[in-house]
Amino acid sequence: MKKYAQIADYLTRFLDNEVRKTGLQKVVLGLSGGIDSAVVAVLAQRAFGDDLLCVKMPSHYSSQNSLDDADALCKDFNLRSVTKSIAPMLQAYEKENVDMNNLRRGNLSARLRMVTLFDMSAKEGALVLGTSNKSELMLGYGTLYGDLASALNPIGDLYKSEIFEFARYLGVTKSIITKAPSADLWDGQSDEADLGYSYEKLDEALRLYVEERLSVDAIIESGVNKEMLEMIIKKIYANQFKRKMPVIAKLTSRTINHDFNYARDINL
Numbered sequence: 001m002k003k004y005a006q007i008a009d010y011l012t013r014f015l016d017n018e019v020r021k022t023g024l025q026k027v028v029l030g031l032s033g034g035i036d037s038a039v040v041a042v043l044a045q046r047a048f049g050d051d052l053l054c055v056k057m058p059s060h061y062s063s064q065n066s067l068d069d070a071d072a073l074c075k076d077f078n079l080r081s082v083t084k085s086i087a088p089m090l091q092a093y094e095k096e097n098v099d100m101n102n103l104r105r106g107n108l109s110a111r112l113r114m115v116t117l118f119d120m121s122a123k124e125g126a127l128v129l130g131t132s133n134k135s136e137l138m139l140g141y142g143t144l145y146g147d148l149a150s151a152l153n154p155i156g157d158l159y160k161s162e163i164f165e166f167a168r169y170l171g172v173t174k175s176i177i178t179k180a181p182s183a184d185l186w187d188g189q190s191d192e193a194d195l196g197y198s199y200e201k202l203d204e205a206l207r208l209y210v211e212e213r214l215s216v217d218a219i220i221e222s223g224v225n226k227e228m229l230e231m232i233i234k235k236i237y238a239n240q241f242k243r244k245m246p247v248i249a250k251l252t253s254r255t256i257n258h259d260f261n262y263a264r265d266i267n268l
Contacts, residue, residue: 001169004165004166004169004170005169007158007166008043008046008166008169008170011043011154011155012043012046012047013047014154015027015043015044015047015048015129015152015154016047016048018152018265019047019048019127019152021265022127022151022265024125024126024127025048025051025125026048026051026052026053026124026125026126026127027044027047027048027051027052027053027126027127027128027129028052028053028054028055028117028120028121028124028126028127028128028129029041029044029052029053029054029055029117029128029129029131030054030055030056030057030113030114030117030131030147031054031055031056031070031073031074031079031081032056032057032066032070032131032183032184033056033065033066033067033068033069033070033073033176033184034066034069034176034181034182034183034184035163035164035167035172035176035177035181036131036132036133036155036163037131038069038073038167038172038173038176039131039155039163039166039167039170039172040129040130040131040154040155041054041073041077041079042073042077042170042171042172043154043155043170044129044154045077045078045079050080051126052079052080053080053081053082053120053124053126054070054074054079054080054081054082055081055082055083055084055116055117055120056070056081056082056083056084057083057084057085057086057112057113057116057117058083058085058086058087059085059086059087059090059109059112060087060090060091061105061109061184061185062184063184065175065179066182066184068175069173069175069176069179072173072175072176073172073173073176076171076173082120084116084120086109086112086113086116089112090105090108090109090112093108102185102189105185106143106183106185106189107143107146109146109185110142110143110146110147110183110185111143111145111146113146113147114128114145114146114147114149118149121151127151127152128149128150128151129150129151129152129153129154130147130148130149130150130151130152130153130154130155130156131147131150131153131155132147132148132150132153132155132156133155133156133158133159133160133162133163134155134156134157134158134159134160134206135159135160135161135199135202135203135206136160137156137242137243138206138210138232138235138236139195139202139206139232139235139236139239140235140236140238140239140242141191141194141195141235142242144241144242147183148242159199159203159206159207160181160199160202160203161199161200161203162203164177180192181199196228196231197225197228201224201225201228202228202232204224205219205224205225205228205229205232206232208222208224209229209232209233209236210236216229216233245257
């Protein structure tokens, strides 16, 4: 557990440094009852205490178990929280769009939550923390301008399988750690069912391809399923646009993100 003690210390200082250099003192995050937001909440509580606000944003599709788990985490770690249901907004849109499928409904739900969260950040004078892990980011398993939106993300370089281990180290509520990963976007939704493979197997292949930079042949020779690897590589490249700022067409001598590039925290 020494690894995670060091990571916890580093990420706590990362949050403190990156937020305070903006001149702000507070943070908000969406607390779903899932393991990723739970880990970020515990880290943020270490860094900011009562200057952290956890926002629970259930819809009429949210499971009661998720709400109970979020409440339990808040109780276990004395987290300041509010509940802002997205159900009225989502139901109003569904009424006008009766042909919505689960994908559209899930994307809209994620974006309505982020709209709510950024409004709460404006009210609080706070930065929005991201809760997407590296497995999700590499595979594009997230909604652009939805759950992928944030001011900074402390866990984006940790694979999902590491998040489970990290959560155990941090003492995250047991029921959150042991349940199957789900974005809880519709009844019965499961991350691993959507992806077709377990995070354990996905992360094994991702590490070999991303961290070790092994060739496709070498990864397959190591025992990784060929179809799964092909799916992973396809998703990595197909979803690169989700990991980048919008591309600006270059018309002048200095164009933002082309040759007008400054550090994020630059000041005079």
